[in-house]
Structure formats: structure tokens, C-alpha cells
Amino acid sequence: DVVLTPTPPSLSVTPGQPASISCKSSHSLLHSDGNTYLYWFLQKPGQSPQLLIYEVFKRFSGAPDRFSGSGSGTNFTLKISRVEAEDVGTYYCMQSIQLPFTFGPGIKVDIK
Amino acid sequence: EVQLVESGGGLVKPGGSLRLSCAASGFDFNTYTMNWVRQAPGKDLEWVSSISSGSDYIYYADSVRGRFSISRDNAKNSLFLQMSSLGPEDTGMYYCLKASPFDYWGQGALVIVSS
Numbered sequence: 001d002v003v004l005t006p007t008p009p010s011l012s013v014t015p016g017q018p019a020s021i022s023c024k025s026s027h028s029l030l031h032s033d034g035n036t037y038l039y040w041f042l043q044k045p046g047q048s049p050q051l052l053i054y055e056v057f058k059r060f061s062g063a064p065d066r067f068s069g070s071g072s073g074t075n076f077t078l079k080i081s082r083v084e085a086e087d088v089g090t091y092y093c094m095q096s097i098q099l100p101f102t103f104g105p106g107i108k109v110d111i112k
Numbered sequence: 113e114v115q116l117v118e119s120g121g122g123l124v125k126p127g128g129s130l131r132l133s134c135a136a137s138g139f140d141f142n143t144y145t146m147n148w149v150r151q152a153p154g155k156d157l158e159w160v161s162s163i164s165s166g167s168d169y170i171y172y173a174d175s176v177r178g179r180f181s182i183s184r185d186n187a188k189n190s191l192f193l194q195m196s197s198l199g200p201e202d203t204g205m206y207y208c209l210k211a212s213p214f215d216y217w218g219q220g221a222l223v224i225v226s227s
Contacts (some may be wrong), residue, residue: 100173
């Protein structure tokens with residue numbers, strides 16, 4: 001199975017400041033079709049997960065533009081340009097290049 | 113507006129069965145692969161199963177293969193998960209999820225396996 005390892009395991013952020021979290025994959029997520037199947041989700045407390053970024057850097061239409069994704073192969077990063085209070089929750093990276101689809105352990109983000 | 117609404121969750125005894133449903137609306141259901149993802153209380157997300165748009169391709173996590181069965185009714189815009197031989201490890205919230213790119217999730221159906 002593809003193992004996803006996010007870092008750091010938790011993060012306290014200051015509103016208005018940037019923040020970033022990383023996700024390292026045990027296998028390359030680059031598909032032969034040229035796409036890289038790495039996703040970022042945010043699960044706010046008491047809610048269902050919501051898609052932020054798909055295929056590494058493509059922002060979902062419902063996600064604020066302060067979120068951006070980057071990376072390639074096995075190393076990926078989610079950046080928040082200016083953290084807002086509503087960004088608290090648990091962040092997950094996920095891969096869909098290989099079955100079983102796997103999620104990394106959640107990264108808990110709270111506000112300082 | 114895309115909506116996914118799960119139903120059928122509840123309390124079931126170990127060894128019992130349960131059938132989850134997911135009613136989809138707001139998109140062309142019959143053209144998308146659909147998934148089930150679950151989350152044990154206080155734990156991380158776990159992919160459970162996928163079914164292609166025409167039900168040609170079906171996949172399961174090792175943890176549920178042989179006990180769970182995914183199906184869909186494109187005429188009724190509905191996704192199903194038949195769960196049997198349930199154990200306490202199957203307790204959690206079960207989410208219906210549209211793919212790709214995994215952009216819409218339901219609110220979840222809570223399954224509790226306990227005697």
C-alpha cells in the first residue's frame with residue numbers, strides 16, 4: 001500500500017500568518033497519464049471532510065484562494081497564505097494512484 | 113447544487129448486517145465513480161470501496177472484502193453499501209463520496225456495532 005506521511009503532526013498557527021504542511025509518499029504518485037493523484041482535504045470540527053486541492057495544485061472551486069498546493073513525485077506541500085480562524089481542523093492528504101486509496105494521518109491545526 | 117445524503121446507519125449487534133444508502137442529486141450520477149470512506153470515532157479516514165459508473169469495476173479495502181458489497185442504481189441516483197458480519201472495528205461514520213476528484217462528500221451515516 002502507498003503510505004503517506006504528513007509533517008508536522010500538529011500545528012498552531014497565528015491568524016494572518018502563513019502556514020504550510022507537507023506530505024511524503026512511499027511511492028511516486030505520478031501516473032502514466034501525466035497527472036499526479038494527490039489530494040488535500042480539511043475536516044472542520046463536527047463536519048465532513050471538504051476538498052481543498054486535487055492533483056497536487058488544482059484548487060477546488062469551493063476552496064478559498066489562500067490555499068495552494070505544490071510538489072511532485074513523492075513530496076507535496078499545502079500552503080495557507082494567511083491563516084484565518086476558520087481554517088482550524090484536521091488536514092488530510094490522500095492518494096488515488098494505487099488501490100487501496102490511502103489517507104495520511106490527520107494533521108491537526110489550531111489557532112494560537 | 114450537488115448533494116449526497118446517506119441513510120441507513122444505526123446500532124447493530126456484532127455479527128449483524130446493515131445496508132447504507134446514498135441519495136445523489138445535482139450532477140450526472142451515472143457518469144461518475146462513487147466511493148465509501150469511513151472514519152472510526154476520533155480516528156483518521158479510511159477508504160472502504162469504489163464502484164465505477166457502470167458497475168463494471170468494483171474494489172474493496174482488505175478490511176472489508178468478503179463482508180461488504182457496494183452497488184448502485186443509476187436510474188434512482190443511488191449508491192449502496194451492504195455490510196455483513198459486522199464487528200466493533202466497523203463502528204464509525206460512513207461517508208458517500210463522488211469521484212473524481214473526490215470533490216463532494218455526504219454528511220455521513222453513523223454505524224455503531226455493539227452488544
